Amino acid sequence: MLQVIDVELTPNPHALKFILNEKLLKHETRQFHNKEAAASDPLAKIIFDLPGVVTVFYMDKFITIEKTKETQWGQIQRPLLNLLKDFDTNVIPPEVEPKGDDENSSEMLKQINDILNQKVRPALAFDGGGLEILGLEGYTLKVRYQGACGSCPSAIRGTLTSIESLLKRDVNQAIQVIPA
Numbered sequence: 001m002l003q004v005i006d007v008e009l010t011p012n013p014h015a016l017k018f019i020l021n022e023k024l025l026k027h028e029t030r031q032f033h034n035k036e037a038a039a040s041d042p043l044a045k046i047i048f049d050l051p052g053v054v055t056v057f058y059m060d061k062f063i064t065i066e067k068t069k070e071t072q073w074g075q076i077q078r079p080l081l082n083l084l085k086d087f088d089t090n091v092i093p094p095e096v097e098p099k100g101d102d103e104n105s106s107e108m109l110k111q112i113n114d115i116l117n118q119k120v121r122p123a124l125a126f127d128g129g130g131l132e133i134l135g136l137e138g139y140t141l142k143v144r145y146q147g148a149c150g151s152c153p154s155a156i157r158g159t160l161t162s163i164e165s166l167l168k169r170d171v172n173q174a175i176q177v178i179p180a
Contacts, residue, residue, distance in 0.1 A: 004084060006019040014054070025058065029130045031150070043089075066151060128148035130149065131149070143179060143180065160177055
């Protein structure tokens, strides 16, 4: 039985991180910005049935939900606990196995991902979010924040600058990081 074992605040005032008693995914992250996008994901789809839900992000052992400014958390939390209690995790779509060394992946992109996996993504996950790389063209890295980080003002200002500084220091001085 899926249970919420803790609820954590995030830096985003409109998002909460719900920590679960079991893993939902081993290595993927899943982000949905509306009910239509979640149509093929039973877990995200039922969460969007709750009033005021704006985005659903989940990975590992947590779900981050962002709500509208007008919605109160009380309208979401109790119904979410009941939904999860009865939810069959076996209906979550299977994950795509991560690719090993993709010959089309550049050495720089591999190095960037290693650094992000070690130093950035764990911190973002702690705050209920994630980071997806959309592409690397030359020295310009395009990223998309996920979960609580997706609409958090500090993600664009502070975190983006920190990520760029880290990658400039550890990978290449010419790297620029831009948000999607």
